[in-house]
Amino acid sequence: MLAWTALGLALSLRVALAQSGAERGPPASSPQGDLLFLVDSSASVSHYEFSRVREFLGQLVAPLPLGPRALHASLVHVGSQPDTEFSFGQYNSGASVQDAIRAATQRMGDTNTGLALAYAKEQLFDTAAGSQPGVPKVLVWVTDGGSSDPVGPPMQELKDLGVTVFIISTGRGNLLELSAAASAPPEKHLHFVDVDDLHIITQELRDSILDAMQPQQQLRASEVTSSSFRLAWLPLLTAKSGYYLLELVPSAEPGVVRRQQVPGNATGWVWAGLEPDTDYDVALVPESNELFVGPQHLRVRTLPEEAGPERIVISHARPRSVRVSWAPTLGPAAVLGYHVLYGPLQGGTAQRVEVPAGQNSTTLQGLTPGTVYLVTVTAAFRLGQERALSAKACTLPGERSRALPLPDTRARGP
Structure with a gap:
């Protein structure tokens, strides 16, 4: 009876430790x-x-x-x-x-x-x-x-x-x-x-x-334009343990391959001189004699030839409104529309205005007089990419109230 009691206590303690996570730490699937x-x-x-x-x-x-x-x-x-x-x-x-x-x-x-x-x-x-x-x-x-x-x-x-x-x-x-x-x-x-x-x-x-913290694709693309994009990846090697081989292939032309070797301590590379509106297959191949790291693959599509907003013009500044205009895209058919985000430069709530693809200006209203705003215009393309440009806009100081006429104190005749 004593042996069973001791065994029961041991099992109870083991269960309690397991429930608290203190016995073996995180599970292997953590x-x-x-x-x-x-x-x-x-x-x-x-x-x-x-x-x-x-x-x-x-x-x-x-x-x-x-x-x-x-x-x-x-x-x-x-x-x-x-x-x-x-x-x-x-x-x-x-x-x-x-x-x-x-x-x-x-x-x-x-x-x-x-x-x-x-x-x-x-x-x-x-x-x-x-x-x-x-x-x-x-x-x-x-x-x-x-x-x-x-x-x-x-x-x-x-x-x-x-x-x-x-x-x-x-x-x-x-x-x-x-x-x-x-x-x-x-x-x-x-x-x-x-x-x-x-x-x-x-x-x-x-x-x-x-x-x-969940496992994720380590190779990523950013700053995508009609002729280039930037690759970035988590460090997998060191300068002493090996190097990376980058490969770039147009999806429609598998026989056309561009290759680039970069050192093992590199974490990024920019591919330039690309064709607009084109799918590219990218491979990152770690080469090392010390450890095996599998290759990473990614498909990136460059933007169409149409550009996003290239220039922002601020006009018609008033105490509580400004006019925001931007250079229109070369081919509006590729653009879903524009997002205009604006907010006080020194802190405050940002607001957003949606502008249809056929327009290239909007009036921001309900602003604070004498305030500097940061305005960002983003073009949203049908393929999912976005291009943005920012500018500062300043409202005029508040309008002074008109002075009331002074009473006429001149003497009047009978």
């Missing part, structure tokens, strides 16, 4: 990837706000499948200089990462986010920092909405390398700038939340992170 938290730790954030962000991140990671065969997490502080709180692979469970986040201390100093983004890029792809080669990369940037240095260029480099970027702004921030910095679509990757309401987005953000 997604793999690197998750980096970039947290504003500067003096622009109060100690209370920092503590609330810290609590939010701890709750966010606790149920995630972290471990040697699953997700790796790291936390980097934004300050005068970027500083790593803990690196990838240092902790192998959600509970241990949660404890490490809650023990993090604020660094203070300036808000040099651009510098921290460049540092995060190095960490995400540095095996010495514990990063995993050839797995999805996710960056979660928590900010109060401001930065002391430019954010756009280093953020674009991260996205060009295939990093999925989520942004949580606890301040006002600039909607257009943060929308451009987040991965597309911004409505899924950008959240404006008061620091006391961060718990509202916890589950949604956690699900989105796990979705981004």
Whole structure:
């Protein structure tokens, strides 16, 4: 009877450990990837706000499948200089990462986010920092909405390398700038939340992170034009371990092959001199004597000869309206229409106007007097591609109220 009781206790303990995930860590089917938290730790954030962000991140990671065969997490502080709180692979469970986040201390100093983004890029792809080669990369940037240095260029480099970027702004921030910095679509990757309401987005953000960690095509095309496109891929080799062979073939002419060899530390290439409105089959073949990595394939269609908006003209400026015109496309039959997105340059809600393909101008109304707006005109082609161009527009100062006539105080005769 004693033996059966001991066995029952052991089985109960084993079941409890398995249910808590503490016995063997994440299952073999767990997604793999690197998750980096970039947290504003500067003096622009109060100690209370920092503590609330810290609590939010701890709750966010606790149920995630972290471990040697699953997700790796790291936390980097934004300050005068970027500083790593803990690196990838240092902790192998959600509970241990949660404890490490809650023990993090604020660094203070300036808000040099651009510098921290460049540092995060190095960490995400540095095996010495514990990063995993050839797995999805996710960056979660928590900010109060401001930065002391430019954010756009280093953020674009991260996205060009295939990093999925989520942004949580606890301040006002600039909607257009943060929308451009987040991965597309911004409505899924950008959240404006008061620091006391961060718990509202916890589950949604956690699900989105796990979705981004699913295996995905590592070879991607961007900046597609009528004669070129840019390829980008996650690092699969190093400069010492091998090189890549790129092949480009028009789908209708399989015998016409263009080849290009690039070093093993390359993560992108631009194919130029292409024919418009043409399907191209692309292959990325990693060549290495140290490890086997399978080839990647992709089909890309160049844009038609018709161009998107080439020039934006702002006219008829009034206190509450401006006229926006653009050079029409050469062949409007290939264009579904235009999207005009506009919003205050210094932050505020962006609005969108749909313009039919046969028109090349619209009047933006209901604007604020004396305000600079950023206007972006996007041509949507029938084949699914888009071309965009932006310009600044400034409304006139508010109209002064007309002066009332003064009473006539001159003496009048009888």
